Amino acid sequence: MDALFVPLASTIGASVDQIKLISCLLIACPLGSLFIRIPASQPNLKHLFNLLVSLFFFIPVLNLSWGFVQLLGSVLGTYYIAANVKGPNMPWIVFAFVMGHLTVNHVIRAFYNLSYETFEVTGPQMVLTMKLTTFAWNVWDGRTAPENLDKWQLQKRVTKYPTLLEFLGYSFYFPGVLVGPYLDYASYMSLIDESLFEGKRSPSSTRSIPNGRKRVAYRKMLTGLVFLGIFVVLSPSFYYGIVITPWFMTQGFLYRIAYFQFSGFIERSKYYAIWTLTEGASILTGLGFTGYGPSGESTWEGAANVKILEIELPSNFKVLLDSWNINTNIWLRECIYKRVTPKGKKPGFRSSMLTFATSAFWHGIATGYYLTFFFGGFITTAGRLCRANLRPLVLPPPGAPTTITKRIYDLTGTFVSILILNYVAAPFMLLTFTDSIEVWRRLHWYGFWMIGSTLAFFWLGGSGFMKALQKKEGKVAEKVVTPESHVMPPPLDDVAEELKELQQNMERVGRD
Numbered sequence: 354m355d356a357l358f359v360p361l362a363s364t365i366g367a368s369v370d371q372i373k374l375i376s377c378l379l380i381a382c383p384l385g386s387l388f389i390r391i392p393a394s395q396p397n398l399k400h401l402f403n404l405l406v407s408l409f410f411f412i413p414v415l416n417l418s419w420g421f422v423q424l425l426g427s428v429l430g431t432y433y434i435a436a437n438v439k440g441p442n443m444p445w446i447v448f449a450f451v452m453g454h455l456t457v458n459h460v461i462r463a464f465y466n467l468s469y470e471t472f473e474v475t476g477p478q479m480v481l482t483m484k485l486t487t488f489a490w491n492v493w494d495g496r497t498a499p500e501n502l503d504k505w506q507l508q509k510r511v512t513k514y515p516t517l518l519e520f521l522g523y524s525f526y527f528p529g530v531l532v533g534p535y536l537d538y539a540s541y542m543s544l545i546d547e548s549l550f551e552g553k554r555s556p557s558s559t560r561s562i563p564n565g566r567k568r569v570a571y572r573k574m575l576t577g578l579v580f581l582g583i584f585v586v587l588s589p590s591f592y593y594g595i596v597i598t599p600w601f602m603t604q605g606f607l608y609r610i611a612y613f614q615f616s617g618f619i620e621r622s623k624y625y626a627i628w629t630l631t632e633g634a635s636i637l638t639g640l641g642f643t644g645y646g647p648s649g650e651s652t653w654e655g656a657a658n659v660k661i662l663e664i665e666l667p668s669n670f671k672v673l674l675d676s677w678n679i680n681t682n683i684w685l686r687e688c689i690y691k692r693v694t695p696k697g698k699k700p701g702f703r704s705s706m707l708t709f710a711t712s713a714f715w716h717g718i719a720t721g722y723y724l725t726f727f728f729g730g731f732i733t734t735a736g737r738l739c740r741a742n743l744r745p746l747v748l749p750p751p752g753a754p755t756t757i758t759k760r761i762y763d764l765t766g767t768f769v770s771i772l773i774l775n776y777v778a779a780p781f782m783l784l785t786f787t788d789s790i791e792v793w794r795r796l797h798w799y800g801f802w803m804i805g806s807t808l809a810f811f812w813l814g815g816s817g818f819m820k821a822l823q824k825k826e827g828k829v830a831e832k833v834v835t836p837e838s839h840v841m842p843p844p845l846d847d848v849a850e851e852l853k854e855l856q857q858n859m860e861r862v863g864r865d
Contacts, residue, residue, distance in 0.1 A: 354413050365585060368470035370415075374531065375581065377410045378630040381528045382574055385637030388527075389562065393547040400522025400545070407525035411477075420474030423458070424481055427451050428524045431485040435492045436514060444692070447489035451482045452714065459717045469782075476532060479715060483535040483684040484524060490688050491538055505687055509539045528634035532627050534658050535680045536640065544640050565651035566636055573633030576661075581626035584619060591619040593779045596792040606797070610772075613796060617775035618665065620782055628658045664774075669766045670736040673774060685712055721780035721789050728777050728800070735807040739766075742811060742819035745828040769803065776800030 355369065358376070362369045384406055391399050411421040431447050438446055458475045467473060487509075494502055494510035502510065515523070515538070523541045528534075543549040550561050593616055595601055601609060635641055641656030663676035675682070690708040694700040709726060716722045747762040749755060777800060780789035793800070811819075822828075 355416075366589070367585060370472035371470060373415055374472050374627070375630075377414055377531060378577075378627060378634065379574075381406075381631070381634035382570070382637055385528060385570070385634045386567075388638045389566075393545070393561075396545050397518055400518045403522045403527050404518075404525050406527035407530045410527070410531065415472065417474060420477070423454070423474055424477060424524075427454055427478070427481060427485060428521065431489065432517065432520050435489050439496070441493070444486065444489040444493050444688075448486050448688075451485050452711075455479065455482050456714060456718070459714075463718050475717070477530055480529060480531075480533045480535050481524060482715065483681065483688075484537075486688050487535070487537050487684060488520075488523070490692065503691075509537045509687075511538055515542075528631055528638060528640070532631055533680060534628075534631060534635060534640075534656050535684060536656075540640070540655075544638065547639070549639065549642055562639060563642060563645075563651040566639065566642075566653065569651070569653045570633040570636040573629045573636065577626045577628075577630035577633065580622045580629065584622040584626060587619045588623070591616040593617070593620055593782045593792065594788070596779075596795050597788055602795060610796065610799070614771060614775050617771075617778060620778070621664070625659060625661055629661075632656045632658065665771070666767055667770045668763050669740065670732060670770045670773060671740070673770050674733075681712075681715075719784040720786040721782070721784040724780040724786070724789050725777050728804075731804050731808065732773055732777060735804050735811075738807065738811040738816065742816055742823075745823050746819070746826065748828070773800055773803065 358369050358372045362372045365372065388399065388402055391402060408421065411417045411424075427450070430450055434447050434450065435443060455475065455478050458473075458478060462473065462475055488511070490506075491509050491511040492514070494506045495512040497506075497510075499507060519542070522545070523538050526536065526541060529536065540549075547561055550563060591612070593613075595616060596609075596613060601612075604612065632641070635656040636653045641653040643652045643654045646652050658678060658680050660676035660679070663672050667673035667676070685708050689711045690700055690704050693707045694704045709730075713722055713726050744762070747756070747758045749759060776793070776796065779792050783789050783792060
């Protein structure tokens with residue numbers, strides 16, 4: 354089928370792999386409308402539909418026959434392990450099996466120095482890793498007494514082991530098989546039997562499937578196409594790598610900073626494009642229904658993986674993190690963060706670091722990933738200190754209108770968050786240590802200066818001064834919430850608290 358894509362790629366100026374991927378995402382939209390027309394009384398037909406469409410994507414379109422075989426191997430291996438290993442280590446065995454396989458392919462990708470323009474098996478494998486490890490935990494939760502589970506675990510637990518066809522349909526759910534969204538097995542089955550819509554039918558509708566699905570889905574599709582167009586047209590001129598070209602250093606400092614910020618938006622636009630396109634296709638299949646709005650319109654927010662406005666115009670860095678790669682954060686929280694925490698204890702620094710390490714290895718082995726993640730720990734620390742020490746001083750009294758000071762604080766938070774986002778995200782896209790450090794050097798290390806000066810201020814007496822000022826003005830500090838994102842490492846004050854607790858425990862053991 355390459356004869357169909359090569360001329361188009363040459364005309365647009367994109368790689369053949371990129372054209373193939375976008376074509377699959379666009380084809381998934383009308384196929385989603387066909388999928389939902391299969392009656393709930395024919396579940397096996399729905400599972401088979403998912404499997405056949407995914408086969409079509411991988412083999413004739415993407416030429417990833419060996420990649421599909423590898424994914425199938427992970428699926429069948431997980432199906433066997435989860436069914437036959439009855440002990441509490443079963444989910445961790447599945448985790449080691451699928452993460453080990455993924456890591457091997459990450460190493461192969463790095464060895465051949467494949468760029469982002471090359472689409473190979475690791476992308477779909479990352480999505481499948483989330484699905485398979487989540488399934489393993491859901492099965493274990495199904496074997497666990499309900500009183501020992503939390504709300505999410507109770508809702509998602511698997512008490513009836515699926516047939517092989519059901520599991521294949523789940524693993525190869527076609528709208529999300531290439532780039533997500535990831536979903537759990539219970540949500541997939543509620544889509545298949547349409548129990549997702551039970552008790553939520555609109556009073557004005559006689560159908561089991563709520564009205565308004567196409568309206569939302571095609572709006573998402575249009576949004577994805579707009580961002581795709583933005584990326585195709587502007588990415589040749591606006592990209593993080595332009596910082597290391599000779600032209601960039603001939604420009605003034607402020608111009609370089611502004612150009613770099615816009616380049617970051619263009620770099621993110623490709624993620625907005627693919628995630629909103631897959632969200633639209635998922636909604637067309639019926640996934641993502643979340644009820645009805647105040648005016649009676651159906652809402653479909655459950656398949657979202659990104660909140661674009663909250664990323665581009667965040668009030669602070671926490672909001673930004675919570676709005677990016679939403680489903681991956683859910684996976685890290687439910688399948689790693691909570692699971693590595695000993696029963697009866699609150700998650701702490703150890704849980705956070707193990708979760709962060711999982712996130713890092715899941716993304717790949719490129720040095721740039723780790724530069725981004727490591728610096729992220731300092732950023733979340735600075736954000737927490739600002740929210741704890743500065744924000745209470747600008748909050749208006751309860752019930753009072755927002756003050757000018759609060760608006761300035763919010764605008765400043767948005768401006769600073771975007772500056773920091775682009776600074777910390779550049780290594781994630783550049784991948785190599787050398788290019789990442791060179792980009793930061795040519796930007797005069799502005800991100801380090803911003804975060805470093807903030808931490809120095811608060812750690813060298815600023816926190817005490819601000820707390821005293823809050824007390825003087827009668828301000829009550831809010832409880833500071835750590836971001837829902839588990840992609841970044843934990844704030845450094847969590848590290849300090851954990852080390853302090855460890856020291857106290859060791860002193861207690863010494864006295865005993």
